Amino acid sequence: MLTVPYYNIVIIPGIYLYFQNNYFQKIAQKDAVVGETVIFLMLKEDKTREEMRAEDFYPIGITGKIEAVDKEGNVKIVTGSRVNVDAIDVTETSIELSLTERPDVEDLSPQEAEAHFENAKMAFIQYLQKTQFGLIARNYVQQWDSLGEMTATLSFLLEISNEEKYKILAADTLSERTERMEKAICEYVEIEKVKKEAADAQESSNEQIYREQALKKQIEFLQNQLDEMHPENISDVRRFEQKIEKAGMNETALAEAKKVLNRMKQEGQNSHEYGMLYDYLDFVTSLVWKKEPMRPVDLEHAEKILDEDHFGLKKVKNRIIQQLAVMTLNQKQAGSILLFVGAPGTGKTSIGQSIARALGRSYVRVSLGGIRDEAEIRGHRRTYIGAMPGRIMEGIKRSGASNPVMVLDEVDKLVKDYGGDPSSALLEVLDPEQNNTFTDHYMNVPYDLSDVLFVCTANTTDSIPEPLLNRMEVIQFPGYTASDKFQIAKRHLLPKAKESMGIKSQNLRISDAALRAIISDYTMEAGVRGLKKQLDTLCRVAAVRLVKGEKKSVSVTPKRLREFLDQRPMPHDRKLEEKQPGVVTGLAWTQAGGDILYIEALFTKGSGEMIVTGQLGDVMKESVQIAVSLVKSLYPDKAELFEKNDLHIHVPEGSVPKDGPSAGITMTTAIASLVSGNAVSPEIAMTGEVSLRGYVMPIGGLPEKLMAAQRAGITTVLIPRENQNDLDDVAEEVKDALTIIPVHRVTEVLEKTGVRADS
Numbered sequence: 001m002l003t004v005p006y007y008n009i010v011i012i013p014g015i016y017l018y019f020q021n022n023y024f025q026k027i028a029q030k031d032a033v034v035g036e037t038v039i040f041l042m043l044k045e046d047k048t049r050e051e052m053r054a055e056d057f058y059p060i061g062i063t064g065k066i067e068a069v070d071k072e073g074n075v076k077i078v079t080g081s082r083v084n085v086d087a088i089d090v091t092e093t094s095i096e097l098s099l100t101e102r103p104d105v106e107d108l109s110p111q112e113a114e115a116h117f118e119n120a121k122m123a124f125i126q127y128l129q130k131t132q133f134g135l136i137a138r139n140y141v142q143q144w145d146s147l148g149e150m151t152a153t154l155s156f157l158l159e160i161s162n163e164e165k166y167k168i169l170a171a172d173t174l175s176e177r178t179e180r181m182e183k184a185i186c187e188y189v190e191i192e193k194v195k196k197e198a199a200d201a202q203e204s205s206n207e208q209i210y211r212e213q214a215l216k217k218q219i220e221f222l223q224n225q226l227d228e229m230h231p232e233n234i235s236d237v238r239r240f241e242q243k244i245e246k247a248g249m250n251e252t253a254l255a256e257a258k259k260v261l262n263r264m265k266q267e268g269q270n271s272h273e274y275g276m277l278y279d280y281l282d283f284v285t286s287l288v289w290k291k292e293p294m295r296p297v298d299l300e301h302a303e304k305i306l307d308e309d310h311f312g313l314k315k316v317k318n319r320i321i322q323q324l325a326v327m328t329l330n331q332k333q334a335g336s337i338l339l340f341v342g343a344p345g346t347g348k349t350s351i352g353q354s355i356a357r358a359l360g361r362s363y364v365r366v367s368l369g370g371i372r373d374e375a376e377i378r379g380h381r382r383t384y385i386g387a388m389p390g391r392i393m394e395g396i397k398r399s400g401a402s403n404p405v406m407v408l409d410e411v412d413k414l415v416k417d418y419g420g421d422p423s424s425a426l427l428e429v430l431d432p433e434q435n436n437t438f439t440d441h442y443m444n445v446p447y448d449l450s451d452v453l454f455v456c457t458a459n460t461t462d463s464i465p466e467p468l469l470n471r472m473e474v475i476q477f478p479g480y481t482a483s484d485k486f487q488i489a490k491r492h493l494l495p496k497a498k499e500s501m502g503i504k505s506q507n508l509r510i511s512d513a514a515l516r517a518i519i520s521d522y523t524m525e526a527g528v529r530g531l532k533k534q535l536d537t538l539c540r541v542a543a544v545r546l547v548k549g550e551k552k553s554v555s556v557t558p559k560r561l562r563e564f565l566d567q568r569p570m571p572h573d574r575k576l577e578e579k580q581p582g583v584v585t586g587l588a589w590t591q592a593g594g595d596i597l598y599i600e601a602l603f604t605k606g607s608g609e610m611i612v613t614g615q616l617g618d619v620m621k622e623s624v625q626i627a628v629s630l631v632k633s634l635y636p637d638k639a640e641l642f643e644k645n646d647l648h649i650h651v652p653e654g655s656v657p658k659d660g661p662s663a664g665i666t667m668t669t670a671i672a673s674l675v676s677g678n679a680v681s682p683e684i685a686m687t688g689e690v691s692l693r694g695y696v697m698p699i700g701g702l703p704e705k706l707m708a709a710q711r712a713g714i715t716t717v718l719i720p721r722e723n724q725n726d727l728d729d730v731a732e733e734v735k736d737a738l739t740i741i742p743v744h745r746v747t748e749v750l751e752k753t754g755v756r757a758d759s
């Protein structure tokens with residue numbers, strides 16, 4: 001007799017059990033021998049042989065007899081009757097039992113049992129028919145002879161616990177046992193049905209998704225074919241869909257563009273928002289989002305191009321080449337931000353264009369002059385009617401690249417106003433820490449500006465806020481001398497003017513003398529903007545003559561200039577013709593370059609009043625006070641003059657308003673000259689601030705001032721001693737033409753000018 005522990009199987013009397021694939025051997029731990037009697041004993045928990053104890057078993061077992069064992073190890077057993085386990089002795093190798101019979105109470109007729117079996121079988125078959133196993137399973141089910149056999153076979157699938165399975169065996173009456181089995185099977189079927197319904201629902205929703213995707217692909221395919229056949233009919237939405245796909249936007253930008261596109265689809269063409277949505281998509285899809293690869297910079301080639309485009313400007317070009325070298329070493333497309341400072345027409349913007357050409361990158365100019373509103377830089381939010389992107393992003397769009405050379409013109413002309421502070425917005429644009437995620441309010445998504453090479457221009461650094469100025473490296477454009485201008489005109493401006501008007505070089509000849517006359521008599525500037533205008537005018541007039549066929553070729557001499565330029569020579573700020581006490585020539589710096597100015601002082605009968613007239617700024621008015629006090633202290637014996645007269649100081653209006661302390665020394669000398677009666681030669685000019693202690697203090701803009709002095713025909717210039725180093729920046733031609741005298745004290749100035757020859 002073999003004791004076989006089992007777990008989680010329903011075994012009841014009077015059925016055939018089929019153990020497949022050596023499962024019987026596994027739980028019995030012995031080979032099955034046909035004819036042997038077995039006692040099945042049910043475990044309360046699934047335990048291994050080594051762990052089993054007497055108390056691990058339920059107290060009711062069941063007998064069986066091995067009927068057949070085939071070659072594959074499949075075992076057929078017929079079960080007998082239930083037994084009570086009265087005693088149990090578990091050792092490592094065996095389980096010894098003492099048993100007594102436990103008969104069933106037969107309270108169910110065979111017909112009734114059959115009816116219950118049929119009922120359970122029907123429920124099971126109905127369920128199976130709806131599954132993929134339908135047919136096979138049906139044949140299998142037909143082999144069962146009783147509800148017990150059915151339950152035993154399905155043991156592992158039933159959703160009831162091990163204990164409930166034991167209760168089926170433990171039920172003493174057939175009616176209770178049958179009821180328990182039928183309930184277990186019907187429950188199983190119901191649970192399986194619900195599971196299947198859920199799976200089917202899931203499947204059908206998946207199916208719908210697949211179907212949708214397939215349909216979409218098909219629509220896209222057909223749409224593409226239609227678009228190819230009729231490109232003119234492509235709808236806005238389609239066009240933008242394609243553009244968005246190709247644009248290579250970053251994640252945020254892509255999401256925003258898709259959102260706007262969806263909105264556009266929903267709103268339709270008649271909506272009042274359509275235009276706004278269209279403009280947005282048109283803008284963002286025309287930007288270049290992909291990074292341009294870094295191109296190697298050929299410094300020699302770059303140098304050649306800078307020289308080709310611009311005459312002179314040695315220092316500036318050197319600094320640019322340095323910048324390009326650093327960018328190459330750093331493997332970056334941008335470097336420190338250069339700020340070109342100088343008078344108009346000195347080539348600041350156009351050299352920016354040359355940098356782009358030298359680097360083979362696109363160029364774009366963004367004018368910032370007069371901007372008051374932060375939104376002009378950073379864009380307007382799209383909620384505003386007529387909202388637009390800011391000038392920076394608009395510039396990027398125009399450039400058609402993500403790494404253009406961008407010239408920000410006139411950064412000194414930004415105005416702080418109620419519209420916010422545009423310079424702080426600009427700071428963000430130029431900050432390499434932040435500008436890789438620059439967010440224009442209109443776009444509302446970040447754009448990477450870190451590959452843009454920014455170059456700024458300004459006429460002066462005075463009006464640039466400190467934080468902005470600190471971010472940039474200042475490079476001065478001091479302006480051109482007359483001979484620089486001559487070369488620029490001959491090599492660049494004139495050939496360009498001729499070419500743009502279709503005049504062949506040999507058909508228009510301008511003599512060198514005429515060119516020099518244009519420079520000296522028809523223009524008065526530090527740059528060459530006016531000169532360019534004059535040459536353009538001249539070429540236009542010549543073009544008319546050539547077209548009319550009056551002559552085959554035109555030549556221009558100084559005498560004939562007026563015919564071509566349709567203008568009189570400029571009334572020039574030239575040195576004075578004669579000298580006069582109280583009148584002294586000074587040098588001023590303006591945004592248009594250097595200029596000369598006369599300071600006139602006069603005593604009129606009065607009572608010590610002071611009158612100041614002319615175009616003076618506040619700082620200059622203070623200089624007048626200092627000058628008067630200084631002269632009074634230098635000429636104590638002339639005190640009476642100041643008491644009995646009114647002192648009138650006048651600064652004749654020049655073309656540009658002037659301010660700054662650098663006229664201090666000129667005023668002091670003018671008043672001293674008036675007081676002493678010694679006139680100063682009109683060939684002498686001067687510049688310098690004065691202190692009350694009588695020292696001459698340094699000033700700015702020396703190169704421009706000296707150039708202006710030379711233009712005006714001055715021969716001697718007095719400059720503050722501390723400005724001597726600035727002479728390095730002054731063109732040789734200018735230094736050669738002038739006698740430059742550094743001075744330290746006001747008394748020195750008075751001596752050198754002959755005002756106080758006696759001291």
Ligand code: ADP
Pocket residue numbers: 309310311312313342343344345346347348349350351457488492493527528529532
């Ligand atoms: P800015 O920006 O300083 O006001 P621009 O760059 O607009 O001046 O220059 C005005 C014109 O003068 C341009 O046509 C420019 O090409 C020309 N120009 C200025 N400087 C030079 C130079 N050194 N060589 C050749 N052309 C020059």
